Amino acid sequence: MSALLLRHARVEDSPDPADIRIRDGRIETIGQDLQPPDGAEVLDCAGRVVIPGLIEAHLHPDKALLDSVRPNPTGTLADAIRVTAELKAGFTRNDVRARAERVLRMCVLNGTTTVRAHPDIDPVAGLVGFEVLLELRESWADLVTLQVVAFPQEGVFRAPGTEKLLRKALDAGADAIGGCTYSEASVADCHRQVELVLDLAAEYGVPADLHADFADDCGDERFALAEFIAARTVARGLSGRVTLGHATSLGGRPPAERRTVLAGLAAAGVAVVPLPATDLFLGGRGDDTAVRRGIAPVRELWEAGVLTACATNNIRNAFTPYGTGDVLEAALLLARLAHLSGPADLRRVLRMVTYDAARVIGLPEADYGVREGAIADLVVLHTNDYDSVLLERPIRTAVVKSGRVVSRSTFSAELDSSPVTRRRA
Structure with a gap:
């Protein structure tokens, strides 16, 4: 494999630049004045910050970019599901x-090196999206790592035949099994x-990895499943292997009840991934006064010890008519929505799309990060x-995947501050 030396890199929050020597796809050494391996490319970072590759812990590439075909007429979750089902x-x-x-x-191009993708599987879509994502998992492997989730958007019991398709997807090599609890018709289902x-x-x-509790409150018990999921996770010995996406209705519970539920999630090792762009767009659609903008209670999740990441979810479709594929944009939006500010909070939010996201999707700790021995995704x-x-979401000067530079971007801005001579009339 090719070798690479990043010269004069500021490793995350390190006060002083260092060199990062990469060989055979992994970080070999971090130190001062390192010699490049034979034949290595040398990239002068000029003191720029180097962070681990960004992680998109929850994305739907198969139904992205559909908003120009048919937008959501009401902005509700129900119409997002209906419009997308028709398409x-x-x-x-x-x-x-x-x-x-x-x-x-x-x-x-925006620095993401790993994506957990949730293609729809149901009797209408069949396995088309899933099989395409499996193909892209292979053909794009040199550029980005794809985890492919078998995801039943339309529910399982509400869409007969879905369970059989999920099993086919798992037999074909799905990396995870998804769920969409609120798509069922009853709490029992x-x-x-x-x-x-x-x-x-x-x-x-x-x-x-389940979509769950995606509502403004728990008025409908289908959106109050977090404690049930936590209990069933413990019963099956799946601690650390279950994730809830959205979970906005957690914030609609009374404080004492919320603390109990969050403690249960933490004890069960169930992670939560807020999806702020979608949560913001679809939330509060039934309100005509003091319109709610639901988001999972991030600070309380942190304080309870619940592993929490952040992701984009949808890009330019009936669920979210926005997006650039930059997960830092989603992270900053989350900070704004969740009343997070100041260096300590913002550093932790950045972890939600790097180190914490890596834990959520199950990347081995030794393989991820700007550390010796880790895979060189930078x-x-x-x-x-x-x-x-x-705060600034700076240009991604270079993106490194498994030790190879796969993307380069340049940026130049100049302010003309010279005095202006005005002529008198």
Whole structure:
């Protein structure tokens, strides 16, 4: 494999620049005045900050970029599901591949080196999106690591035949099993879906990643499943292998109840991934006064010890008509929504799309980060100030995947501050 030396790199929040020597796809040494390996490319970082590759812990590439085809007429979750279901009937492999590759290109250029993708699996879409993402997992492996989740957007019991398709996807090599509890018609079926998803996780030895509790409050008990999921996770010995996406209704519970639920999630080792762009866009649609903008209670999740990441979710479709493929944009939005500010908070939010996200999706600790021995998935940022990374979302000067520079960006800005001579009339 090729070798690389990053010269004069500011390793995350380190006060002084250092060299990073990379060989055979891994960080070999970090130190001063290192000699490049034979034949190595040398990249002068000029004191710029280097962070680990960004991680998109929850993304739907198969249904991205559909908003220009058919937008959401009401902005509600129900219409987002309905509109997308209608469009899925016309999905082809070429269509899904073209949109998914466009999104992956956005992500890589913005410094993402790992994506957990959730393609829809149901009797309408079949396995089209899933199979395309499996193909892209191989063909894009030199640019980005893809984890592919078998995801039942339309529910399981509400869409007969879905369980069989999920098993086919797991047999074909899905990296995780997904769930969408609130798509079921009753609380009883929501419970049945949780049981099935966790059973499949245990049977196939894969993690489970469920969309759950995605509402403004818990008025409908289908959106109050966090404690049930935590209990069933413990019962199956799946601690550390279950994730909840959205979980906005946690914030709608009374404080004492919320503390109990969060403690249960922490004890069960269930992670939570807020998806702020989607949560903001779809939330509060039934309110006509003091419109709510639901988000999982991030600071309380931290304080309870719940592993928490952040992700983009959807890009320019009926669920979220925005997005550039930059997960730092989602992280900054989360900070704004969750009342997080100051260097300590913002550093922790940055971890939600790096180190904490890596833990959520199960990357081995020794393989991730700017540390000796780790896989060399790195981003060189156009800044020498670590604490400006989230606030400024600087240009990704270079993106390194497994020790190879896969993306380069240049940036130049000039302010003309020379005095202006004014002529008198």
